[in-house]
Amino acid sequence: xxxxxxxxxxxxxxxxxxxxxxSRSARSQPMRAVPATxxxxxxxxxxxxxxxxxxxxxxxxxxxxxxxxxxxxxxTQILHRVREKxxxxxxxxxxxxxxxxxxxxxxxxxxxxxxxxxxVLLVDANLRHPTVHEMxxxxxxxxxxxxxxxxxxxxxxxxxPGIGRFVFLPGGHAVSHSAEALTSPKMIALVEEFKHRYQxxxxxxxxxxxxxxxxxxxxxxxxxALLLVVQEGRTKVEDVERSLALxxxxxxxxxxxxxxxxxxxxxxxxxxxxx
Amino acid sequence: xxxxxxxxxxESTVNLRDYLTVFQRRKTVIFFAASVLLxxxxxxxVLWPATYKSTxxxxxxxxxxxxxxxxxxxxxxADQRIEMIKQQVMSRSSLWKVVEQYxxxxxxxxxxxxxxxxxxxxxxxxxxxxxxxxxxKRTQHATKATIAFTVSYNSGMPETAQRVANxxxxxxxxxxxxxxxxxxxxxxxxxxxxxxxxxxxxEEIEAKLAKFKQRANGALPELxxxxxxxxxxxxxxxxxxxxxxxxxxxxxxxxxxxxxxIKPNTPIMSVTGERILDSLExxxxxxxxxxxxAATFSPDHPDIIKMKQEIAALERETGMKxxxxxxxxxxxxxRAGLATLTDRLGQDHPDVLQAKRTIAGLERELRRIGxxxxxxxxxxxxNPAYINIQAQLNSAVSSLEALKTSRMSxxxxxxxxxxxIERTPEIEPDYLVLTRDRDTSAQKYQDIRSRLLEAKVxxxxxxxxxGERFSLIxxxxxxxxxxxxxxxxxxxxxxxxxxxxxxGAAALAEHLDHSIRTPEQLLRVTQAFPLAxxxxxxxxxxxxxxxxxxxxxxxxxxxxxxxxxxLCHLFWxxxxxxxxxxxxxFGIE
Numbered sequence: 001x002x003x004x005x006x007x008x009x010x011x012x013x014x015x016x017x018x019x020x021x022x023s024r025s026a027r028s029q030p031m032r033a034v035p036a037t038x039x040x041x042x043x044x045x046x047x048x049x050x051x052x053x054x055x056x057x058x059x060x061x062x063x064x065x066x067x068x069x070x071x072x073x074x075x076t077q078i079l080h081r082v083r084e085k086x087x088x089x090x091x092x093x094x095x096x097x098x099x100x101x102x103x104x105x106x107x108x109x110x111x112x113x114x115x116x117x118x119x120v121l122l123v124d125a126n127l128r129h130p131t132v133h134e135m136x137x138x139x140x141x142x143x144x145x146x147x148x149x150x151x152x153x154x155x156x157x158x159x160x161p162g163i164g165r166f167v168f169l170p171g172g173h174a175v176s177h178s179a180e181a182l183t184s185p186k187m188i189a190l191v192e193e194f195k196h197r198y199q200x201x202x203x204x205x206x207x208x209x210x211x212x213x214x215x216x217x218x219x220x221x222x223x224x225a226l227l228l229v230v231q232e233g234r235t236k237v238e239d240v241e242r243s244l245a246l247x248x249x250x251x252x253x254x255x256x257x258x259x260x261x262x263x264x265x266x267x268x269x270x271x272x273x274x275x
Numbered sequence: 276x277x278x279x280x281x282x283x284x285x286e287s288t289v290n291l292r293d294y295l296t297v298f299q300r301r302k303t304v305i306f307f308a309a310s311v312l313l314x315x316x317x318x319x320x321v322l323w324p325a326t327y328k329s330t331x332x333x334x335x336x337x338x339x340x341x342x343x344x345x346x347x348x349x350x351x352x353a354d355q356r357i358e359m360i361k362q363q364v365m366s367r368s369s370l371w372k373v374v375e376q377y378x379x380x381x382x383x384x385x386x387x388x389x390x391x392x393x394x395x396x397x398x399x400x401x402x403x404x405x406x407x408x409x410x411x412k413r414t415q416h417a418t419k420a421t422i423a424f425t426v427s428y429n430s431g432m433p434e435t436a437q438r439v440a441n442x443x444x445x446x447x448x449x450x451x452x453x454x455x456x457x458x459x460x461x462x463x464x465x466x467x468x469x470x471x472x473x474x475x476x477x478e479e480i481e482a483k484l485a486k487f488k489q490r491a492n493g494a495l496p497e498l499x500x501x502x503x504x505x506x507x508x509x510x511x512x513x514x515x516x517x518x519x520x521x522x523x524x525x526x527x528x529x530x531x532x533x534x535x536x537i538k539p540n541t542p543i544m545s546v547t548g549e550r551i552l553d554s555l556e557x558x559x560x561x562x563x564x565x566x567x568x569a570a571t572f573s574p575d576h577p578d579i580i581k582m583k584q585e586i587a588a589l590e591r592e593t594g595m596k597x598x599x600x601x602x603x604x605x606x607x608x609x610r611a612g613l614a615t616l617t618d619r620l621g622q623d624h625p626d627v628l629q630a631k632r633t634i635a636g637l638e639r640e641l642r643r644i645g646x647x648x649x650x651x652x653x654x655x656x657x658n659p660a661y662i663n664i665q666a667q668l669n670s671a672v673s674s675l676e677a678l679k680t681s682r683m684s685x686x687x688x689x690x691x692x693x694x695x696i697e698r699t700p701e702i703e704p705d706y707l708v709l710t711r712d713r714d715t716s717a718q719k720y721q722d723i724r725s726r727l728l729e730a731k732v733x734x735x736x737x738x739x740x741x742g743e744r745f746s747l748i749x750x751x752x753x754x755x756x757x758x759x760x761x762x763x764x765x766x767x768x769x770x771x772x773x774x775x776x777x778x779g780a781a782a783l784a785e786h787l788d789h790s791i792r793t794p795e796q797l798l799r800v801t802q803a804f805p806l807a808x809x810x811x812x813x814x815x816x817x818x819x820x821x822x823x824x825x826x827x828x829x830x831x832x833x834x835x836x837x838x839x840x841x842l843c844h845l846f847w848x849x850x851x852x853x854x855x856x857x858x859x860x861f862g863i864e
């Protein structure tokens with residue numbers, strides 16, 4: 001906890017120095033007071049070692065660098081747009097599988113909580129194949145599926161991975177009718193509750209692939225906006241066009257993120273240099 | 276608007292960096308395609324069977340005797356002739372003979388048809404003409420003239436190439452000589468035949484003409500002036516003769532008149548002035564006296580005997596026989612007297628009897644003389660003047676006779692000529708046709724004869740090999756290095772091809788790959804730049820994985836090469852042999 005306290009202090013100092021510009025830019029939320037320090041009493045806290053963070057490419061494990069900067073840019077861009085519209089529920093998806101949805105969602109959350117005023121809840125809504133917990137090197141744990149199907153209280157399910165005000169809700173076990181589960185009244189109620197429970201809290205949904213399942217389309221109306229992750233050299237132009245056309249009516253698209261730039265030209269020597 | 280401008284900008288600024296990125300991205304594909312192509316080309320360069328080419332160069336020499344002096348009967352162009360000879364040499368039968376002689380394409384012959392083998396053989400034979408720019412002597416224009424040609428043969432074995440090229444060269448040279456000689460001979464033979472035909476024709480015409488001339492009998496148109504001249508001459512001659520005849524007639528008449536006035540015998544006078552009878556007159560008188568006495572006296576009367584002796588002597592002297600005419604006249608006279616006497620005196624009167632006896636005696640005498648040869652009365656004129664005139668008369672008469680005869684002949688001649696001249700016009704057309712035919716034929720014959728002579732000279736030119744001829748200036752040699760393939764060139768080409776193939780493969784891959792590579796592509800799709808571009812962040816596992824993959828690939832590549840070499844060594848040729856063979860093939864010993 002000492003580490004957390006220290007980080008908190010650092011953020012406070014930062015916030016003090018950035019107070020004026022941030023208040024000026026955030027017109028939709030003029031009363032952005034520093035929320036009270038949350039001590040997660042009921043939420044299970046997990047200390048994830050730095051080696052795991054690095055291995056799972058979570059930016060909390062890295063010092064400043066192009067990778068971290070890229071997410072900071074993303075964070076800033078999203079915050080600008082979100083605050084303008086007063087949104088706080090954002091879904092992260094991609095046209096196909098394995099294009100970096102979970103990676104982007106986790107890292108976006110991690111970068112968002114670097115802003116001390118911001119708290120983030122990351123929900124693993126990919127009930128077909130939940131993977132967020134794996135990012136934190138956790139063994140299988142109960143999650144959203146258990147809440148929806150078995151009425152396990154939500155407080156028992158939330159996990160704080162030890163990064164600022166970052167809380168995530170694992171997916172639990174895989175559900176066969178994931179789209180139906182996501183659109184169940186219970187789920188909708190949960191989303192509503194999350195949305196209004198805390199001030200300056202961003203709720204991120206890690207969603208299944210857009211083109212491979214109906215989940216996203218079904219769940220889209222309950223989201224404020226959608227973030228589309230695209231992998232360089234993997235996602236096809238046609239897929240992006242199709243995805244955009246599909247969700248155009250249901251939910252505004254916040255924007256796109258290009259992931260894994262430079263993967264195809266990466267050499268072992270180049271990798272060594274980065275590591 | 277800005278959104279529209281930007282993509283254009285981005286497209287127009289495709290720079291070296293982008294290409295480098297593409298290269299980086301596609302280097303595997305590039306490397307793979309290039310190495311495959313390179314391997315293929317090197318393999319092809321090494322494995323391509325060598326072809327050896329043996330070439331003979333044959334010069335076309337102009338004829339040695341200047342063409343102004345002796346024209347050759349062979350006037351076709353050299354390359355045309357080469358082509359002709361090529362066709363003759365490359366006939367199936369002769370080529371097949373060569374194939375069998377040298378045992379070419381033994382493998383192919385077992386499996387393919389004769390046709391294919393011949394086709395292949397023809398493909399391996401090359402005949403090329405070598406031309407030079409020359410100036411035509413007659414037209415002063417620059418033209419191309421064929422001065423030489425080459426005969427080559429391609430084969431996998433240098434010795435075979437040389438031997439077959441040699442054989443082909445021999446065939447070409449032989450065929451040329453044969454064809455030239457044959458051509459020259461054919462010309463001569465043809466001309467000879469023509470000349471013979473024409474000669475025969477002329478002979479026929481000549482015979483016809485001769486017959487015609489014979490039939491025309493001097494009435495030929497060409498003899499017309501001569502005939503006219505001769506006729507004139509004859510005419511003149513005739514007139515001349517007439518003149519002469521007339522004058523001779525006159526003279527004859529005159530002479531006859533003269534002669535009539537002169538007595539042939541001049542009387543000889545005795546001293547008594549009595550005329551002396553010459554023996555002839557005496558004989559005549561005696562005979563007359565004898566006839567009277569014989570009637571009065573018996574035959575054995577001495578007077579009669581005396582008279583008889585005298586007559587005989589005179590007859591001997593003069594050679595005159597008693598003249599039967601005279602006796603016959605006396606007989607007739609006596610008979611007339613007898614008749615008168617008989618009428619007057621009666622039968623038994625002595626005078627009548629006397630007369631009867633006289634007649635009988637005269638008849639006896641007549642019979643006697645008649646039985647002996649009647650000798651002409653030799654009446655020799657004595658008068659010189661008479662003799663002279665008679666001689667003149669005689670000559671005139673004989674001249675006249677001669678002139679008359681000759682006039683007859685001249686007249687006949689004249690008629691003859693006239694007839695000829697009359698006949699000439701009707702003969703003329705036929706004759707002209709015949710002569711014209713003969714003339715033209717003869718002219719043609721002359722012409723052909725002269726040409727035949729020329730052709731014979733030309734044939735001599737060919738037979739003695741003094742005409743245009745092919746001389747082998749460069750006999751087919753033993754090829755030392757293969758003509759094909761140019762292995763270095765193939766390898767070089769292979770390198771270029773490999774590069775191009777690599778680039779092409781990359782371009783193709785890039786073209787087929789529709790995945791998103793740059794933020795600009797997203798801009799085009801979503802009308803907005805991506806919110807963030809997240810660089811690839813490798814972790815240890817990725818690095819280890821990449822390293823592992825790299826070492827695996829290296830190992831795999833080495834292993835594949837080793838395996839290939841091993842297979843080659845075990846199943847094909849030992850590697851050291853391959854190495855040295857490869858070195859040799861590329862010309863490095």
